[in-house]
Amino acid sequence: MTSKADLEQWLAECDAELERGHDTGEIWQRRSFCLARLQRYPEAILSFQQALSLDPNNPKVWCNYASTLAATRQLADAVYAYDRALDLAPNYANVWRRRGKVLYHQKEYVRAIESYDHALVLEPTDARVWYGKGLASYQLGQIKQSIEYFKVAIANDPNSPEAYISLAHALIDNNQKSQAFAYLQPWITKGCQDARLLQCYAYLLDQRRDHEEALHYLEEACVLDPRNVDLWFHRGIVLTRLKRLPEAHEAFREVLKCRADRTDGWLALGLVLRHLSEPEAAIAAFDKALALSPSHPLAFFHQASCYAILGRDDWAEEHLRRALSLDAQTYLLKARQDPVLQALETRLLPAAKTG
Template sequence: MEFSRDDNNNLPLTKFESMLKTNHVLFFDSEEFENIIHHYLNQGKIALAKKAIKLGLDQHPTSINLRLFKVEIHVFEDKLVEADELLNELHSLDPTNEEIYIQKANIFSKKDDHEKAIEVLKKALQLTDDIVDLYSLIGMEYLFLDKFEEAKMYFMKCLESDIEDYSALYNIIYCFEFLDQTEDAIAYLNIFLDKNPYCEVAWHQLGKQYCILKDYKKALTAFDFAVISDDTFVGAYLERGKVLEQLKQFEEAIENYTITLKLDDPTSFALLRIGKCYEKLGNHDLALQYYDRTVHEDPLLDKGWIAITKFHNKKGNYQKALYYIKKAINIDAENVHYWKLYSQINHRLKFFEEAESGYKKTLELGNYELNTWLSRGDLLIKLGEPEAAIYNFEQAIEFYPENAEIEYRLAGLYFLLNESDKGTFHLKNGMKQNIDYAFILDELFPKVSNRVQVKNLLNPNL
């Protein structure tokens, strides 16, 4: 029995807490102690639960249930040897008590011996009529082993025994998704819904499966039924909004996101999506208002700051864009895309050193796109750092061998440093790969392109 502060069932709890304050020992029957301990464990008050167990065993030393609570505390505190010894003792006293097997399985699970845990739980199944929890525990152990088919089967058994066990339903869908069995998940959910047509969770999950298949019309229908089943289901409105965005029905999407703001506290996700929809509709003032509300609601949501960054970037307000991209990077400094956007904005503002530094960080984070190498190298040339530019392009050529754009840049740099042999080598490579990119020398190295040696290499027939 769970105690509540608002009913009359909490008398033993009140009496127990009064006893703790006065140090005057009072008598409780074993069931009262069990309820008190259960209450404290549910509340996460382990110290009080331990006190209740000790006092309970002082008064009822032979109570197996109270000793099982002691086992539970041992397991929680990772005292697995003590827990195991006590369980063996209890098993000899009551070999048909399924809770002993459950705690034994818990110890095996803690030791990562999930196969043994499953074996013990299956024995417990033969000792109890309360099979739903055991099916769930077995399913979880199979999940730990990445045996998703077996896990799925046991979670299905849970749902067969209790159609309102939504945690089992979620776990079943998780298994289907991990196994990439979208069509099977849809078939299962449709059968389930034939028997339980007003299960909003099942409709919601069905809609998400159709989204995976990009069948947005069927997804929308499923989310409609989820809302019909429960018109306060925030998740269904959010999913409807996302699908309506995919169908380019932005005004209807806004309506659904707005409903969620009225049903519950505003979420940064809904505010952000409303802003995106208004931007798609060309209503830039409202878009910016909602982006501002997004970051006000959740200042640590980097996607909100990025939305504002991109908004100002498109408008050509690069100073503002730079201010907001820095906010996003402060939240997620390991995001390659943010650093790339940071570099591009600095480049447009002619803050070349900052732009180069951003591209360098982008490369360090593993973004090896050709354009990143070229942009950084060109900035190093502009900044008068030819040696660093050469090092950059020689790294690039390892990823993009026989690339004319890189070869012409290396040629220009080596000629600039009066290393004619290396310059000639790279220029010939560039010409062999694509003569049309020779304009790179004129653009980046005008003094080099006017040299007689370079002109002769480019036009051997003159």
């Protein structure tokens, strides 16, 4: 792999050649390549444009220009540039693959699959293409097909964890959790340090009620990717199941520091606060959840319980009535099972049923 120092040296050599008046398409191409590899994308784009003005019929330059546009999220322009490359070289497999990836990011999943299919005609064993096709199929809800495509990707490149992670998610969605676990297990045995893989493995352990082991892998994942709020949220859920409520409280606080717009974060925090015997703080957390999702019956239900704990029966009745108006079947049963609301059943539940 070319080092940063080498790229900077080549770039300096290209600039020196241009200063000497050697204004050729080849030099601009090399210069553009160096800038793109150095992730100096705005400069690279301008440089590629100059290269193409001198050599407009070079499909490789169009391909690299398109990839640089894609790196700056100029996706529509990137597709146009890939199309220009294909006009010049219809059998350019790498262009078809990269084009499919950009179309995927545009959520043009059907077109992405069509592009990947062109690539597979030319490169039928390219694991990257099978993986991309699997991702697009998954987004279209074609779960069984995506499973097969991920398996082909793995068969052609068994050393890339991304395909295993995506396969595991697809298998989970297809109610094949044991198979998902089996595909991830060898990576765990090898000591894989991929936060996404560890999170998926922890989810499967959690589903098996092996909460302590799930927490172990979630903590490893949080070290690897400490800013990933989904990891912190999952960690909080597992800590709650283990009844380690103060730690769960801190985990959910960490989530909400980064993403105060997460309804599930406020709901989870409210539940923990309720179990920590802090009903007023729990009510405030549920209010935050309702500000984001005004018709969330779970928030109203637990607010009802918190108000009942505080002896504010009128507010308890009102919030229970709101929960029941949104989902009577679920929350009537929950209310009859809630010790706090059950104690007030003669007053609260008949009123809530008729409200």
